[in-house]
Amino acid sequence: MRGKILGFNAERDEGAIGGDDGVRYFFKLHDWVSETSPIEQTRVEFEIRGTTALNVRAEGENV
Secondary structure, eight states: OEEEEEEEETTTTEEEEEETTSOEEEEEGGGBOSSSOOOTTOEEEEEEETTEEEEEEETTOOO
């Protein structure tokens, strides 16, 4: 799945992604696998389980 980070709360180590399918997905920092920090508006690729985003990474980055 692909989408865009809508926001990330560093104090709570969690964020939200707007999926290209129109669904909002949520992720925890431990599911962020890119070397860079999660930043709002970053395009991302991820796997889904319900409304949870897993193995979230910056789009085009091989991890």
